[in-house]
Amino acid sequence: MKKYLVILVVSFICVFLAACSEDTSTSNQQEKTDDTTTETNNANEQEKDETPFELSIMLNLHTPEIPQDKLELLLEEKTNTNLEIQWVPDSNYGERVNTAFSTNTLPHAFLVKTDQFIQFKDAVRDGQFWEIGPYLSEFENLKKLRESTLKNSEVDGKLYSLYMGRPLSRGGIIYRKDWADNLGLETPTTTDEFYEMLRAFTEDDPDGNGQNDTIGLTDRGNLGTFNTVSTWFGAPNRWGELDGQLLPDFMFSAYKETLEFFRDLHSNGYMNKDAPVTSKTDQQEMMKNGTAGAYIGSMQDVHGINNDAVNINPDVVFDVHNYIEGPNGEYQTRSIPGYGSLIMFPKQAIADEAELRKVLEFFDYLMTPEGANLIIWGVEGEHYEVVDGKAKILDQDKFDTEIKPYTPFEIGEPLTNGRYEAFHDYEPAEKANELYKDNDNYVVDDPTVGLDSETYSQNAGTLDQIITDATYQFILGEIEMNGFDEAIEKWKNAGGNKVIEEYNQ
DSSP states (O other): OOHHHHHHHHHHHHHHHHHHHHHHHHHHHHHHHHHHHHHHHHHHHHHHHOEEEEEEEEEEEEESSSOOOOHHHHHHHHTTTEEEEEEEGGGGGHHHHHHHHHOOOOOOOOEHHHHHHTTTTHHHTTBOOOOOGGGGGGSTTTTGGHHHHHHTBBBTOOOOOOEEEEOOOOOOEEEEEHHHHTTTTTOBBHHHHHHHHHEEEEEETTSSSSOOOOOEEEEEOOOOOHHHHHTTTOOBBEEETTEEEEEGGGGGGHHHEEEEEHHHHHTTTTTTTTTTGHHHHHHHHHHHHHHHEEEEEEEEGGHHHHHHHHHTTTTEEEEEEEBBBBSSSSOOEOOSSSSEEEEOOOTTOOSSHHHHHHHHHHHHHTSSSHHHHHHHSSSSSSEEEETTTTEESSOOHHHHTTGGGGGGOOOOOOHHHHOOOOSSSSHHHHHHHHHHHHHHTEOOOOOTTTOHHHHHHHHHHHHHHHHHHHHHHHHHTSOOHHHHHHHHHHHHIIHHHHHHHHHHO
């Protein structure tokens, strides 16, 4: 019996151990299966996270050729995106945007110029664009954008765009310093002195070649030069207050004084006769080839003008200046709302909030110092070097080909995105940057920024063209002042009176 009992106990123990072993094996196998499943899920999730986001963007192109894709590839690598950039020549960019909007083919994000932004306000109110204001606080860099500039781009107190920051005013003159020295002229500080410079540059043989082959001012067909000078004369920035109400600038006496000023310049040959049909390229070419002695516009244009001019005449000397007092003894200059253009996000292209966040994530990177320097300056050591805390371009041709077209990408400005400002070993270009800052002390704001006129939004092109045509017609001597007044009445009857009423409301 003891023998059988021992055998029975041993058998029981063996069966028990076998069962335990089987349970352990089964448990281990289950754990391995669970681990494998977890690893597979994690791998799938990681692969999903690492899949580049397909991002489409439309930008205006200011250069003759589409840029090489070197910078585009770097941006894709830094942001884990596949970029589809639609480059549209600046000359027909607005038309292309309108076509894409009407055919529901806008990309995830697109640049809109300030004048066209007004036309999109009805679509904004109709819910066709994403309101991005509530999302900015989620992004470490986008939330640094200037509150005042964001406010200037709001629609009914809500934000629908990211701004591309610009100096408040870059306006001033670029002039031939060597011509002025040859004629004993000082830098002009009043409109009378500026007029005398233009006369002398035309009539007094400033280049000393004994020929009548120079003019004072080079202008182009967008009223930019005229508007700058009208502000010197005391006209408001687009709209101003007169007799207790807001009125457009062309209803102010200072505007009409500027009309007379330009008519005089044109009739005497002190400016190019074909200014209304002159392009910016041709306008600058007259400065480069020694035809004209003065240019009104962005003072930083002096850098590019000089680079080409010295190849024609190594002895050419330019200078820049901003302060020109009008007849009232004061200097003022037009300001922009703090941005040059905006980036908007159409709902027809962005399906939901999750996709919107992915799009904003890309632009948040562009607001980092690394991202901002990359799109403005390129790769350090290849496209630029840092000198005295500023970016100095190493090879202008390489920069123009690979980097310059991407400048419309910039979000914010150096103050908010932390990028380097430009270093210039060309003194007038460095001076231009300082005069931009000086202009901040004299800027005149447009009081209608942030206001809305439905009539103007719907008829801006037609209304603006009436005044543009009349302005040029007067300058060219085709109409008299009573003809210009008739154009104002035409503007009023075409909807202008309603615009005045709506802005004042």
